[in-house]
Amino acid sequence: MxxxxxxxxxxxxxxxxxxxxxxxxxxxxxxxxxxxxxxxxxxxxxxxxxxxxxxxxxxxxxxxxxxxxxxxxxxxxxxxxxxxxxxxxxxxxxxxxxxxxxxxxxxxxxxxxxxxxxxxxxxxxxKIKKKSESKVKPAFDIKNIPAPHKIKAKLDEYVIGQDQAKKVMSVAVYNHYKRVATDTMDDIEIEKSNILLLGPTGSGKTYLVKTLAKLLDVPLAIADATSLTEAGYIGDDIESVVSKLLAAAGNDVEKTEHGIIFIDEIDKIAKKKNTTARDVSGESVQQGMLKLLEGSNVEVPVGAGSKNAMVPLTTVNTRNILFICGGAFPDLEEIITQRLNKKTSIGFDADLKDKYEDDPNLLSNVTVEDLKKFGMIPEFLGRLPIICTLQALDKEMLIQILKEPKNAILKQYQKLLALDEVDLRFDDSALEAIAEKALEKDTGARALRAIIEDFMLDIMYEIPKDENIGRVTITRDYIEKKASPLIEIRGESFQPRIPQFNTEAAKQV
Known part of the structure; x- marks a missing residue:
């Protein structure tokens, strides 16, 4: 031996x-x-x-x-x-x-x-308890990807609006996994089509990617570009995004090489302007990600976020990994407005200079030149051939988000009160009031849950005290703190009764 x-x-x-x-x-x-x-x-x-x-x-x-x-x-x-x-x-x-x-x-x-x-x-x-195996079947089989319109139809059940973004992502995912399945059987090699998502905060970029990965049952890693730095500096190395995907795939290299990586806040690695210091978290990160996006063999640590002597390394080929980058690009509207205003001229057909100031969907006019001026290097943009913009949410879309998706916020609270055998209802005027308050916060769909958590606190606290309550109706007056919700008792005719909640609204009533 x-x-x-x-x-x-x-x-x-x-x-x-x-x-x-x-x-x-x-x-x-x-x-x-x-x-x-x-x-x-x-x-x-x-x-x-x-x-x-x-x-x-x-x-x-x-x-x-x-x-x-x-x-x-x-x-x-x-x-x-x-x-x-x-x-x-x-x-x-x-x-x-x-x-x-x-x-x-x-x-x-x-x-x-x-x-x-x-x-x-x-x-x-x-010790760590073993994870129980999930018995939930995916909506699609990765080896038999359906047509793009079927993928979009599934996304419509969870995501409200953003039809153009859902159409672009459905086609991109369909073509990508056809490319993975065929594995270039002939001399014509199909190039990978990575995606760049642009949209204001709260428009659904991350939620769209999460829903898509759940439907396809493929490993998904969501990384934040703000923590990435050049190799040798404090922070996460660029390979850490692949390491997260490897962990999401259960350390299975084969599943990892067919997964999806979503890099959020990609606008935070733009080139820093007017600085003489070394840009270790901006342009250097973009340059380091070039081979990662294009496809190369990367050594990533197994079970750790950084490379060291005590952690084994494995090689992952990123050629078949779909990269989706997303960002809000907050100052990009000004660059687009300046470019569009240059087209104004003197005459009857001239555009007004303030024409684009209040346009909520100004990002839909973005070009590669605008992104270059923002601070993204041309080599990086060349590896993200699909640029997709998401629309800002308006009042009607916010109302739809409240009640229509399969896991809508209102349905979640209705299910919680249904466990106490209480029927929770919302007036149409109440939904409009919630949407109006969300628009004032200017944080997109994220503002909806914050508003609902605020006015549902007293209801979730007081309702379980009385077993005779059978129905609760939320009105616009309650949202605006002018009155209490309408309460109906079991077995009685539908005559509302106002409970004595310990709130300022109840005292006013």
Whole structure:
């Protein structure tokens, strides 16, 4: 086995009953004791050396006294042992058994330093419980992607408005996974089409990508460009976005190479203007992402966010990974307005200079030249051939978002009160009042939940006190804090009763 120092020692050769060793190889299949023990099925095995769980380090080698060692640590240990001349000892079963029974100076400890003493196991409080397998079937099969109009129809059930963005993403995803499935069977190689999403905050960029990944059941990693820095500086390396995708795929490299990476806040890595300092979080990050977007082999750490000596690395090819970059680009409207105003001329057909000032969908007129002036380098934009803009949400769209999607906010609260056998209803005037308040906050759909959480607090607190309440109706006056909600009692005719809530609105009534 390990006769010479130069010979490579393979720990996989050690089996139970071979050369007197007690090591059990579990890389191929789990032992029967693991299946019979309830604690083992509930908790993950944790490596005794590096303390990584089974989900991060892979299957373990089970040693005596409930000690587990991962593949990497066992290989490192055996590589160290193989540097010394242990040929006679390892090939002598009697000597190995004698060492395992008693070692001079360390009674009770075996050859590996872990004998019959009860110290070796890791308590369950330090272990990670195994994740239960999800039984939810995806809407689509990645090997049989439906037509773009069917993908858009599914997106319509969850996302309100943004028809152009949903159409663009449906076609891009359809073409991308057809490209992955065919794997360029002939001489014509189909290039990857990454997407750049532009839209004001709260318009649904992240939610659109999350919904799409859930429908396709593909690994999705959402990264924030604000934390990325050039290699060698404090912050996340550019490869960390691929490492997050690898973790989302359960450390499965094959699934990772067919996943989706969404990089949010991409406008924050624009070139810094009027600065003499090194731009480690701006233009340098764009340059570092060029090969990542185009497709290359990247070494990423397994189970960690950064590379170090204690974390193993694996190679991931980003050629078939779909990159979607999104950002609000807050100052881009001014650049677009300046460009459009230059077209104004003198005469009857001339445009007014203030024509584009109050246009909510000004981003739809964006061009590559505008993005270059904003601070994005041409090489970076060239690898994002699809530029899609999302519309700003108006009052009607906000009302639709409140009540129409499958997981609408109002449906969530109606389900919560339905568990208490209470019927929650909203007047149309109340929905309009909520939408008007959301428009004033100017944060898009994110403002809806903040407003609803505010006025639903008293209702969620007071309603469970009285079991006779059967229906609650939210009105515009209650949203504007002029009155209390309308309450109807079970078994009575529909005569509203105003409860005495401990609020200023109730005192006014």
């Amino acid at each position: 390990a006769g010479n120092r130069d010979d490579e020692f393979d720990f996989r050769e050690i089996k139970e009953g071979d050369n007197g060793s007690d090591v059990v190889d579990t890389t191929s299949e789990s032992s029967d004791a693991t299946k019979e023990n309830g604690d083992k099925t509930e908790y993950e095995d944790v490596c005794f050396v590096c303390r990584r769980p089974e989900s991060k380090a892979g299957k373990m080698f089970h040693l005596p006294n409930n000690i587990c060692i991962c593949n990497d640590c066992m290989q490192k240990t055996m590589d160290t042992v193989s540097q010394f001349d242990y040929q006679n000892m390892l090939n002598n079963p009697n000597l190995m058994n004698e060492l395992n029974k008693n070692t001079n100076g360390f009674p009770g400890f075996g050859f590996f330093g872990m004998g019959d003493q009860p110290f070796g196991g890791i308590p369950n409080s330090q």
